[in-house]
Amino acid sequence: MRCPPPTLAEDAHTGLDDFLPCMLNFAVYHFFRGIRLMRRKFIAGNWKTNLTRDESVALASGLAEKVGSASSVDVAVCPPSVYLDCVAAAVSGSAVALGAQNVYHAGNGAYTGELSTCMLKDVGCDFVILGHSERRHILGESNRDVNLKVLAVIEAGLVPILCVGETLEEREAGKTRDIVAEQYIGSLAGLSAEQAAGVVVAYEPVWAIGTGKVASPEQAEEVHADLRSLIESRYNAEVASKVRIQYGGSVKPDNAAELLSQPNIDGALVGGASLKVEHFMGIIDAA
Ligand code: PGA
Numbered sequence: 001m002r003c004p005p006p007t008l009a010e011d012a013h014t015g016l017d018d019f020l021p022c023m024l025n026f027a028v029y030h031f032f033r034g035i036r037l038m039r040r041k042f043i044a045g046n047w048k049t050n051l052t053r054d055e056s057v058a059l060a061s062g063l064a065e066k067v068g069s070a071s072s073v074d075v076a077v078c079p080p081s082v083y084l085d086c087v088a089a090a091v092s093g094s095a096v097a098l099g100a101q102n103v104y105h106a107g108n109g110a111y112t113g114e115l116s117t118c119m120l121k122d123v124g125c126d127f128v129i130l131g132h133s134e135r136r137h138i139l140g141e142s143n144r145d146v147n148l149k150v151l152a153v154i155e156a157g158l159v160p161i162l163c164v165g166e167t168l169e170e171r172e173a174g175k176t177r178d179i180v181a182e183q184y185i186g187s188l189a190g191l192s193a194e195q196a197a198g199v200v201v202a203y204e205p206v207w208a209i210g211t212g213k214v215a216s217p218e219q220a221e222e223v224h225a226d227l228r229s230l231i232e233s234r235y236n237a238e239v240a241s242k243v244r245i246q247y248g249g250s251v252k253p254d255n256a257a258e259l260l261s262q263p264n265i266d267g268a269l270v271g272g273a274s275l276k277v278e279h280f281m282g283i284i285d286a287a
Contacts, residue, residue: 040073044268063096077099099129193236247267
């Protein structure tokens, strides 16, 4: 309990006047600290545009077998959309959940080439990765596009994994905090506090994705802590203490434990190292 010692003037009227606010601070602090400790770690594999059908099923079955029917951390795999169905069958009955890598914001209809949230639910998805830097930078998705998708995904009862992160140029120009804040705020426009609490955020510095250049635990923790403060100022302390913030960008079995031990890092979004059972299991075991 960290309450300042009473000043001389205050000494004259100690007792309940000081005791009650102090106890209230103590209770609030421990209530939200308790919630923080309750945040389950969440390790998700982003398979991107990799693997064949047979390889996808083999990887999913291997993970399902190793993870089993219960896990102390949440685990999900996000295969290419054409393999969602067969991967769903392979992980069925295990604690491995299914996620998609993208979705269209409108429902079923005349949207050639797109997938709807109904379809993702129909094949057994619980999660959808949104705003990944490859979609923002290669496919030109804006915060507005991501926002429409986030709203549709929440409306459908699915959980968005919202990716945010700066490029190397932006980091070197000292813009990391602004970029991450702009992406978070723009992508979640119009959400209630309750809805925001359910969004998983993945901080993925673009310069660390697929490059082998992982952010140091201190660099990642700094951005995660900033993000949590932003969430608190935008919503409230309860939402901030509930939101799970994953780190993504060259996470491997040998760097996962240190990253995941940071107080504001609640999991990992893993690309390359999620494509082999032993590598992904190494990260899950480190969580
Ligand atoms: P990486 O990809 O682990 O291969 O760096 C992470 C991601 O893009 O989600």
